[in-house]
Amino acid sequence: MKPIRVWIGTLGLDQHEVGATAVARLLRDAGMEVVYAGRFNLPPGIVKAAAEEDVDVIGLSCHSWEYLEYIDELMQLLRQRDLNVPVVVGGSVITAGDDRLLREKGVAAVFGPTAPVEDIPAAIRRLVPAS
């Protein structure tokens, strides 16, 4: 069985990279492959990378409120390119209200700052059908 491939990065000008680094490590420890994109990603580049790198999941680490503005563009570009890649969003600035909003927009899983980190790998596994 090939390992699950997860794209990990932050959005826009958000320079808080500590969460992304920690989650990348957590997923690697859980046996997944991480395509680590670091900072300064915009939706067109994320979608392009997701297609070219053949990832199973897009993971966004959010520590600025920019994600609220970029998420529509990202979801729309994924639909336009007919890419059925689940998007997972996690980060310190996500409130319970944002969680609902993101799910309505089609985000597959959301992890706010109070979510136990150990739930993240399990949630990603549930999103990727066994290959």
Next chain:
Amino acid sequence: MPDSKIPPKPFYRPEDTAGISYAEALNDPGVYPYTRGRRPRQGGAAWIQRELSGEGEPARTNAQFKYLIEKGAMGLDVIGDTPTMALLDPDHPAAAHAVGTQGVSLCSLDDYLVLYDDLALDDLTISNSLPPTFAIAGLYEAATTRGIDPARLRGSTVQAPFYCEDCGYATHMPFKLRLRLAADAIEFAAREMPKFHAFLEDTYYISEGGLDPVEEMALGFIEIRYLIRELLRRGLPIDGFAPRIAILVNCRMDFFAEIAKIRATRRLFARMLREEFGAQDPRSLAVVIASHTSGLSLTAQQPVNNVIRGAVQSLALVLAGVQAIEISGFDEAFRTPSPEAHLVGLRTQQIVQLETDLPKVADPLGGSYYVESLTNETEERVRAMVARIESMGDPAALCDDGWFRAVLQDATERYARDLQEGTRMQVGVNVLRVPPQEDTLLREVAEQKIAPCRERIEAVRAFKRSRDATRLRSALDDIRAACAGSDNLMPHIISAMRACATTGEISGVMRMAYGSSYDPFGMVEPPA
């Protein structure tokens, strides 16, 4: 890397401090090697109490400053929003959703004039985490425009040529340019603003991923030493600029480790400056240390607990004897600080100062078997780590090769693993959790958001359209020519700002002069 972890013994005894000579290793506060404090404390004089602030457009931050001063803040500490920190103008397409949300948006000379409008610039200390070149230029101009002698300005600006790209303040400039800008700004300010600390080494932000206190200070000293050597290479006398060096350190929950770190840093700095760099002026040897309490130590779970963490950290800092304190907002784990969190941060400090006897005696822990032993151990390990890193080659090459980035990444991973495995306890996170429905206190404040400042983008576009194009072009040509020569860039940058050139434009032209692209995102062209 040499081991940075100092395991504590169950208790300490006279033998643990046996080799310590009072005269050589400690001495009185205000006396070399300044282990016990920079100055003998007089009559309970307080440290500078301030809170990190900045949001929206400059006028909104100016109002925030006035609110904080009215509540008793003795100094300002302002941070830029992410576009400002990345040297991008607010009208940059990648900045659209981030203008003013995590700091103040600044891009022109006018912005600095508005930011500092109506404030007693010569009576406050004005510190900042802003792009240092532009922050110094902006403050200098704000003072001179209002007839205030820049020689009276006090405060500090972070210089971070080594770690900014990896730690959240990426400028997208090559190392050589970052170094030149730092040295130029320090040299300019040493002459024009001799009371201002234009060389603030910020070890706070580099350690926020999880570096321990020894690693934090070792990396800080690497940058300090490199900049000192660069300034000496330019022919500046050590005592001409060393008094303008200050350090902004982190403060986590390891109470004694943080106190020992600060005491060891004062001593190591004094010894290094005297023995290695030949400084003689006492002001060069007695380094100013400020501290910002750790955001990493705060939790999104039960935000009210962060108030207690801030209080514990402020006690450590007062016992260690620092010159300025800012307490991270209790809502730090979620958002740009709210006015409520700012006020709690100030009140915490005011209560410690006014209601306890803590500030009455300098270095009350001096002579403690444990604290002196830990101070020694910390100093030795920092010194060893600095020596080890410098023996690996030119630190600038290590920086370009990503060696420091790897160290920082390892520390982040280690910290996350410690939390996950429970070797580091954090109440509400990996121990003593409460269900979400019980976790409601202060949550309303913690979860409020600041919207991007869209009207600011339009205002900046209008400002750019209104400029004299010929004057702007010649100002930017001058920057290009100055980059090719060896002049101090500061006066050229100030002139360009007077000609209404923006931070994004000046930075883009400098990037090009140093072989990088004008816009790191490849979305914006240089002005025609």
